Amino acid sequence: MYITSTPTSENSMKAQLHLKTVMPSLPRAAKCAAALALFAASHAFASSGAPTVAPGKLTIGADLTYPPYDYVQDADPAGFDPAFMTKLAGHLKLQPGFVDTRFANLILGVNANRFDVIASALYVTPERAKQIDFVPYLKTGGSLLALSHTGFEPKKPEDLCGKRVSSIKGASWIPKLNDVSKQVCTPAGRGAIDVREFETSPEAAQAVLSHAVDAQFEDSAVAQMTVNKLGGRVAITSTTPLYPVVIGLGVKKGNDALLAQLKSAFASMKQLGEYQALLKQYNVAEPTGNDIAQALGTASN
Structure with missing residues (x-):
């Protein structure tokens, strides 16, 4: 509101x-x-409004190297998150401003008051929920990318045993890949999954092109954009979304006033159809209550 x-x-x-x-x-x-x-x-x-780092402004932490969610176009932030946050800030009557921050430093940044909120395709996980509060607003999944026409076409994480895999640094799927490596690959004598982390998604894709790794694990929407951008030199080899995830805005714990106002502004966006239009434009989905509970680890069995 x-x-x-x-x-x-x-x-x-x-x-x-x-x-x-x-x-x-x-x-x-x-x-x-x-x-x-x-x-x-x-x-x-x-002064009863939500406290922000700069009066009258909503300062947003985002890794602007991650299209189609967050990137720079003509010197301005672009993608789903900047479009979403600009509308959200409008409902709060605050001026949006973005702080370009590498993904692995986003939670540190919001907790150090470098910005008010994280909006950067940040996956909701129980571990992260211990460090920040979330406003869930998207659902997506992961995909595997490999060089086209090489014969290596991994469909699921278990197909990565004994292979080198690139990923953006700090991604939520890395612990899951490590678990597969320890619980499936090593006991079967197939070799561990060698996960190599990179600061940005384009760097992780370049590692595939240069044969430094065998495959890349990436968000599904980003993976499709990577394929298009590289002219088919790499291909999405997985056939279903891997580790479906919920994406959320991140707010420092204790900043309850801002958290409540973000939720109210989000509700207003839904009422006006602004949110639904963005979902359609970027081909992403709204998470259900059960999706959110699963992501937070609070779902009942």
């Missing part, structure tokens, strides 16, 4: 009316004290 100044104006007017009624009968010192009290009350109401 929009943040308005109605409560401030209404309460201020009531206070002023009360002072006008009683002020003539007060001694001079009491009049001064009453005036100061009115000023303090008005200031308190005016």
Whole structure:
């Protein structure tokens, strides 16, 4: 919902009316004290909005190297997250500003008050939920990429045993790949999965092109864009979304006022159809309540 100044104006007017009624009968010192009290009350109401790093602005941490979610086009942030956050900030009557931050440093950044919120295709996980609060807003999955026409076409994580795999640094699927490596690959004598992390998704894709790795594990939407951008030199080899995930905005724990206002602004976007239009434009989905519970590890069996 929009943040308005109605409560401030209404309460201020009531206070002023009360002072006008009683002020003539007060001694001079009491009049001064009453005036100061009115000023303090008005200031308190005016400052009742969610605290942000910079007044009047919503500062957003995003890794702007991750199209189609977050990237730079003509010197401006572009992609799903900038489009989503610009509309969200509008509902909050705040000016959006983006801080380009590598993915592995996003949670550190929001907790260090470098920005107010993370909007960077950040997967919701129980581990991350211990560090930040989430506003879930998207659902996606993972895909495997490999060089075209080489004969290596991994369909699932178990097909990566004994192979080198590139990934963006800090991705949520890395622990899952390591678990497959320990629980499936090594016991079967097929060799461990050698996960190699890179600062950006384009660097991870370049590792495939240069034969530094055998495959890349990537978000499905990003994987499709990578295939298109590289002119078919790499191909998506998996046939179903791997490790379906929920994406969420990240807010520092304890910043409950901002968290509540983000949720309200999100609800307004849905009511106006703005959110649904973005989902359709970027070919992504809204997570269900069960999806969110599964992502947070709170789903009942």
